[in-house]
Amino acid sequence: MELNTPFSPDDHESEKASNSYLMSLLAIMVGMPLPIVNLIATIIFYLGNRKASYFVRWHCTQALLSQISVLIANSVGLSWTLRIIFTELTVTNNYIAYMITVVIFNITEIIATIFAAQQVRKGRHVKFWFFGTVTELICRK
Amino acid sequence: MKKAIFQLLIIVAAFLLTWFLFSKINFTGHMDLDGFSTAQEKKLGELLLESLSQSKDEIKHDSINQVVNNILEKITTANKIEKGAIRLRVFDDQTVNAFALPGDQLIIFTGLVDYCKTPEELAGVMAHEIAHIQKDHVMKKLVKEVGISMLFVIVAGNGSFEIVSEVLKTISSRAFDRDQESEADIYAVHLLEKAKINPSGLSDFLFRLSQESDDLSDELLIISTHPGSADRSVAILDEIKKNPSKYKELHYDFWEHRSED
Numbered sequence: 001m002e003l004n005t006p007f008s009p010d011d012h013e014s015e016k017a018s019n020s021y022l023m024s025l026l027a028i029m030v031g032m033p034l035p036i037v038n039l040i041a042t043i044i045f046y047l048g049n050r051k052a053s054y055f056v057r058w059h060c061t062q063a064l065l066s067q068i069s070v071l072i073a074n075s076v077g078l079s080w081t082l083r084i085i086f087t088e089l090t091v092t093n094n095y096i097a098y099m100i101t102v103v104i105f106n107i108t109e110i111i112a113t114i115f116a117a118q119q120v121r122k123g124r125h126v127k128f129w130f131f132g133t134v135t136e137l138i139c140r141k
Numbered sequence: 142m143k144k145a146i147f148q149l150l151i152i153v154a155a156f157l158l159t160w161f162l163f164s165k166i167n168f169t170g171h172m173d174l175d176g177f178s179t180a181q182e183k184k185l186g187e188l189l190l191e192s193l194s195q196s197k198d199e200i201k202h203d204s205i206n207q208v209v210n211n212i213l214e215k216i217t218t219a220n221k222i223e224k225g226a227i228r229l230r231v232f233d234d235q236t237v238n239a240f241a242l243p244g245d246q247l248i249i250f251t252g253l254v255d256y257c258k259t260p261e262e263l264a265g266v267m268a269h270e271i272a273h274i275q276k277d278h279v280m281k282k283l284v285k286e287v288g289i290s291m292l293f294v295i296v297a298g299n300g301s302f303e304i305v306s307e308v309l310k311t312i313s314s315r316a317f318d319r320d321q322e323s324e325a326d327i328y329a330v331h332l333l334e335k336a337k338i339n340p341s342g343l344s345d346f347l348f349r350l351s352q353e354s355d356d357l358s359d360e361l362l363i364i365s366t367h368p369g370s371a372d373r374s375v376a377i378l379d380e381i382k383k384n385p386s387k388y389k390e391l392h393y394d395f396w397e398h399r400s401e402d
Contacts, residue, residue, distance in 0.1 A: 100163050
């Protein structure tokens with residue numbers, strides 16, 4: 001994670017950009033049992049801010065992208081759990097290990113999101129590992 | 142772009158590594174069996190098999206072996222069960238019986254093969270016993286009926302011949318509990334469906350047993366290990382109806398010759 005300040009957003013922009021992380025944080029909590037919820041919520045927020053300033057769009061995009069990895073991992077976990085409940089599949093070491101790994105990644109995501117929301121609210125630019133790099137590639141001024 | 146791909150690979154690798162490391166922890170192995178390891182289970186299975194071999198002759202090169210091995214291969218291959226994971230042995234005994242031993246061993250008596258009117262019936266009984274193995278019912282039953290301490294004594298080599306024989310008798314002549322029998326029936330239906338073998342053979346077999354339940358001769362020992370056969374036969378048919386499939390009829394000379402006789 002990188003912290004620098006190439007932008008000088010005003011207070012309104014900082015608040016909006018910070019809200020994108022808070023939105024995704026809320027969506028993670030709500031969407032844990034049904035992972036698609038967090039992606040839909042973040043997409044709606046992203047679309048709502050398409051015409052906002054570069055700083056706001058940049059952080060909305062990063063918040064959206066960071067949801068996708070958790071979405072994939074959580075969806076696999078959910079489908080595996082449902083198959084155990086409704087088919088002859090049983091709980092195995094691999095399943096338990098996978099779910100622990102997913103929980104760890106979710107917690108990491110939550111911590112990173114809270115941190116990003118705080119920093120962005122103060123007008124500081126936060127660039128996540130990988131997601132920040134991709135955001136720079138796709139988010140145009 | 143290269144930087145993004147590199148970072149993505151690092152994240153995926155970190156996820157897979159974390160998953161791999163956690164999967165090395167035996168979360169499920171110690172749940173019910175109080176630390177009885179796979180190696181100890183295998184050793185117990187070998188001791189019980191040795192005891193069985195002392196009282197009965199094992200059949201290794203007979204047409205029956207070809208039949209049962211072929212059915213086992215069909216079931217295991219279709220269900221992605223590792224080849225050789227289930228060790229099948231046939232013993233010369235006119236008792237109608239089949240049972241699972243610890244260490245993933247499936248024991249079949251020649252009496253059972255003779256009693257089955259179709260290969261599907263035999264495949265049904267075999268799938269039922271494989272289900273007991275897959276669901277780890279064998280060790281759970283032994284722990285419940287013999288006690289974990291006694292099993293440790295036997296594995297340590299301190300159990301007398303009589304004790305091992307008694308444990309063998311427990312595993313070969315007493316039923317699993319009702320829930321485990323039902324679970325094994327349903328699981329057997331799924332195993333057979335995947336192998337394209339008609340699961341109604343298991344239902345037919347159990348129904349026939351229920352009709353002959355007044356016959357308490359020693360040869361029909363399987364009745365004592367498969368109680369409530371009529372109800373289970375109906376439950377199996379209900380399960381089959383849930384997933385109508387096309388099956389391949391099994392043909393073996395063993396039954397063809399018998400029908401000619």
